[in-house]
Amino acid sequence: MTKNKEKDEHFICPVGRFFADIERLSKRSSEFRKHMNMARVEMLKAIRSLIDERIETLEGKTRSKTKKRATKIDIQ
Numbered sequence: 433m434t435k436n437k438e439k440d441e442h443f444i445c446p447v448g449r450f451f452a453d454i455e456r457l458s459k460r461s462s463e464f465r466k467h468m469n470m471a472r473v474e475m476l477k478a479i480r481s482l483i484d485e486r487i488e489t490l491e492g493k494t495r496s497k498t499k500k501r502a503t504k505i506d507i508q
Contacts, residue, residue, distance in 0.1 A: 451468065458464045 455465060455468060
């Protein structure tokens with residue numbers, strides 16, 4: 433009974449499933465597959481940039497809580 437319940441709770445994204453089904457129908461060297469692979473790479477890079485940004489924000493908060501102020505420099 434538990435195994436059946438677990439199968440029923442499994443959720444697959446309909447959009448992801450749609451593209452997976454289409455990809456299975458396409459040829460290995462098709463333009464569609466090339467575009468889909470590049471799209472995956474770009475999506476992962478986007479997620480990585482969000483993570484890097486968040487890490488920088490968190491590290492900045494722990495490094496120093498004092499605000500930097502501008503220093504006036506006289507130029508002759």
